[in-house]
Amino acid sequence: MTSGTPDVHALSGAYALDALTPDEARAFEQHLATCEACRDEVASLREAASALAEPVADAPPARLRDNVLAGITQVRPLPPVGGTPEEPGEPEQAAPQRTDGTDELAARRKRRAPAWLVAVAAALALLAGGAVVRSVQLSQQLDSVTASGADIAQVVTAPDATTSTAEVSGGGRAAVVSSAALGRAVLVTDGMPAAPAGKVWQVWYIGDDGGASSAGFVPDGQRAAVALQGDLGTAGAVGVTLEPAGGSQQPTTEPVVAITV
Amino acid sequence: MPVHPVAPPPPEPSGGGASDPQRLVALLARSSRGDEQAFAELYDLTASRVHGLARRVVRDPAQAEEVAQEAYLEIWRQSARFDAARGSALAWMLTIVHRRAVDRVRSAESAQERDQRYAAVGDGPEYDVVDEEVTTRMESARVRRALDSLTEVQREAVALAYYGGYTHREVADLLDVPLGTVKTRMRDGLIRLRDALGVEA
Numbered sequence: 001m002t003s004g005t006p007d008v009h010a011l012s013g014a015y016a017l018d019a020l021t022p023d024e025a026r027a028f029e030q031h032l033a034t035c036e037a038c039r040d041e042v043a044s045l046r047e048a049a050s051a052l053a054e055p056v057a058d059a060p061p062a063r064l065r066d067n068v069l070a071g072i073t074q075v076r077p078l079p080p081v082g083g084t085p086e087e088p089g090e091p092e093q094a095a096p097q098r099t100d101g102t103d104e105l106a107a108r109r110k111r112r113a114p115a116w117l118v119a120v121a122a123a124l125a126l127l128a129g130g131a132v133v134r135s136v137q138l139s140q141q142l143d144s145v146t147a148s149g150a151d152i153a154q155v156v157t158a159p160d161a162t163t164s165t166a167e168v169s170g171g172g173r174a175a176v177v178s179s180a181a182l183g184r185a186v187l188v189t190d191g192m193p194a195a196p197a198g199k200v201w202q203v204w205y206i207g208d209d210g211g212a213s214s215a216g217f218v219p220d221g222q223r224a225a226v227a228l229q230g231d232l233g234t235a236g237a238v239g240v241t242l243e244p245a246g247g248s249q250q251p252t253t254e255p256v257v258a259i260t261v
Numbered sequence: 262m263p264v265h266p267v268a269p270p271p272p273e274p275s276g277g278g279a280s281d282p283q284r285l286v287a288l289l290a291r292s293s294r295g296d297e298q299a300f301a302e303l304y305d306l307t308a309s310r311v312h313g314l315a316r317r318v319v320r321d322p323a324q325a326e327e328v329a330q331e332a333y334l335e336i337w338r339q340s341a342r343f344d345a346a347r348g349s350a351l352a353w354m355l356t357i358v359h360r361r362a363v364d365r366v367r368s369a370e371s372a373q374e375r376d377q378r379y380a381a382v383g384d385g386p387e388y389d390v391v392d393e394e395v396t397t398r399m400e401s402a403r404v405r406r407a408l409d410s411l412t413e414v415q416r417e418a419v420a421l422a423y424y425g426g427y428t429h430r431e432v433a434d435l436l437d438v439p440l441g442t443v444k445t446r447m448r449d450g451l452i453r454l455r456d457a458l459g460v461e462a
Binding site for chain 2: 010011012013014016017018019020021039043044045046047048049050051052053054055056057058059060061063064065067068069071072073075076077078079080081
């Protein structure tokens, strides 16, 4: 092991300690895919490394348990990956599973409830409560993002992002995070009742003249976040109305919430 | 610095708790089918380790809680992808926690914080055990004894990487030794630790 030549096998220890940079780790994982001896060694060294957590064990505050157990009710476990066991932390497979009897829109919304979304909502709930959440922390919570998640991350971490919140009539709370510089906004809901069967919660940009343009739909879930479609432009507010499945061209009901941005 | 066990060496850890590997495997399997009760039990059996590790690496209590929470959500989501043939459930879970913790410290910190982190880690792990179940204390004493089997420089390299969250290049810079030397110390150190613990992969 004292050879000066690059020896990829020798990286097993650093890899098991998570001491490689992401690029180095990816390169080593490619090697692992073809080297059973290294796979076995890494597994045994990981086992040893994880024992190092024992001496620093430290009971968490009770709220962590509450938060974790509330969080998992919002997220569905991923299906197994047939025949290809994964290292933890690897990018997940896309897992579009549709439940019977749902329309395409609902199915699309269902797919959009990964852990980062819960993290965003939790972070924004903190924001709404007045606590300071640094954007760096927020972006940290968004490290496993989908395309739509990347949009959300971009908005909520924008330097000029501002947050406005309002109560939803009928229950729950909603917040709009908007960036004038980007011309984008994100809607976050917490505790909004589910739309009745055959209906959706549609989101609107409301202009100063009272005109509304559709900005998307509120995803299902106790806590949900969605990057609004279209340009924030001169919209003075974001509103949510109950509409028939598929959405409407213009609002057909009174808004349950309207948030000035 | 050598690390000494605080208590007489107990034999092997008793069954139960997170020291019962099969229990954790069964709970992960139930979790993967959406069993929230099983996940709550899994949490109770592992929370001290998960939180303690996050706390040790990221240090800031609020951020440590966030890391632990995110890690548990990831464990829940990925539970179907745990493969018992490739290691214990606890190691799989703690790997997720550790990766998230090091990601957090590596991207969030300024150079100054980094220096402080080094100052705090440089002497090797602190063993500020606060409040855990008996099996954890016994395990902990066992791990400390196993750590004693490492050479000083091996222990230093392993601790800077695992507890400090440093990359091997950073460890090489901090210790002012060649990268190859650090790689070797990490690997040899973990091999000694593994052998002293009697770990089977």
